Amino acid sequence: MRELALDDLPTHTPWPARLVGPADDPDDAGFGGTGVSAYDEVYANLLGLAEENPEMDFRDLQRSANHYAEESPVPISRAEELYLVDVDEKQELQDEAMVASLAGALSGGETVVALGCGWGYELGLLAEAYPDCEFVGGEPAENGVALGRELFGDRDRIRIEEFDFRDETWDLLEDVLAESDPDEGENEVVLFTQGSLTALPSVADIVTETLAGYADRVREGVHLEHVYELHSDESLLGLLRRAYTERREYNDDLLTSLRGCGAVEVTSATYDVVGGNPLHPLSEIRWE
Numbered sequence: 493m494r495e496l497a498l499d500d501l502p503t504h505t506p507w508p509a510r511l512v513g514p515a516d517d518p519d520d521a522g523f524g525g526t527g528v529s530a531y532d533e534v535y536a537n538l539l540g541l542a543e544e545n546p547e548m549d550f551r552d553l554q555r556s557a558n559h560y561a562e563e564s565p566v567p568i569s570r571a572e573e574l575y576l577v578d579v580d581e582k583q584e585l586q587d588e589a590m591v592a593s594l595a596g597a598l599s600g601g602e603t604v605v606a607l608g609c610g611w612g613y614e615l616g617l618l619a620e621a622y623p624d625c626e627f628v629g630g631e632p633a634e635n636g637v638a639l640g641r642e643l644f645g646d647r648d649r650i651r652i653e654e655f656d657f658r659d660e661t662w663d664l665l666e667d668v669l670a671e672s673d674p675d676e677g678e679n680e681v682v683l684f685t686q687g688s689l690t691a692l693p694s695v696a697d698i699v700t701e702t703l704a705g706y707a708d709r710v711r712e713g714v715h716l717e718h719v720y721e722l723h724s725d726e727s728l729l730g731l732l733r734r735a736y737t738e739r740r741e742y743n744d745d746l747l748t749s750l751r752g753c754g755a756v757e758v759t760s761a762t763y764d765v766v767g768g769n770p771l772h773p774l775s776e777i778r779w780e
């Protein structure tokens with residue numbers, strides 16, 4: 493891990509140049525979509541790879557996807573410092589941040605409901621780190637669900653179902669809540685998201701109209717998400733990060749929506765826990 497000066501960031505990602513260039517730059521067209529169909533296409537390719545190579549486990553698959561997408565060294569961020577790392581080290585740092593984010597929330601017996609879990613890499617990793625907990629993932633991309641079932645179908649503590657934040661009711665969460673029995677002190681439910689709320693242009697309605705309805709039965713919420721409101725408007729890095737969110741039309745209202753929602757109390761918001769994309773770092777929000 494080597495320190496990287498902000499001045500040198502443009503050598504490692506095209507985004508600073510794009511962000512200060514014209515908004516309708518034709519080069520932007522190649523930056524990849526963020527809708528469910530774009531993810532579904534990526535997951536379809538990984539599903540094909542998994543089917544052709546049944547000896548590959550979830551870590552092998554993620555590693556293969558990472559090396560296909562990027563060449564070492566890659567820029568990352570932690571706590572507003574920039575670094576260059578190799579592709580595998582970047583994955584390790586992201587894994588560590590995810591496992592650590594749930595450390596205070598899980599003591600054994602809980603069910604973690606991971607919404608927008610992709611093909612379930614996070615379910616596999618967390619199930620290894622927390623062997624006394626159960627993990628239920630929800631994901632709208634069909635191929636993500638299919639791949640998750642292919643990889644984890646034989647594990648008792650992992651399950652993956654179709655789910656969309658935009659649905660009026662979250663049946664997957666309702667089912668888990670119905671199964672849990674807080675009186676017996678077991679199977680308490682913890683809600684988790686990583687990088688999935690980001691994909692929505694606004695989360696205000698989802699927080700106030702849907703999430704709020706379940707909050708009293710959820711013990712804790714942990715989000716590793718891209719949190720626009722925490723970006724400084726006084727530093728160059730903060731301004732670039734704000735511009736990145738705006739250009740990609742990601743939401744800018746997650747923290748504001750949670751703080752404004754009477755059903756939950758935000759207990760902490762930690763900025764830039766890790767930035768696999770240093771202009772779009774994950775911050776950790778916890779609520780009760």
Ligand SMILES: C[S@@+](CC[C@H](N)C(=O)[O-])C[C@H]1O[C@@H](n2cnc3c(N)ncnc32)[C@H](O)[C@@H]1O
Pocket residue numbers: 527528531532607608609610611613614630631632633636655656657658685686687688689691692
């Ligand atoms: C950046 S990926 C993150 C996946 C996984 N949580 C991870 O950290 O690897 C964003 C995920 O959010 C999902 N997503 C997008 N829109 C969603 C929606 N409306 N409801 C639920 N998930 C959604 C995508 O399909 C994708 O799997």
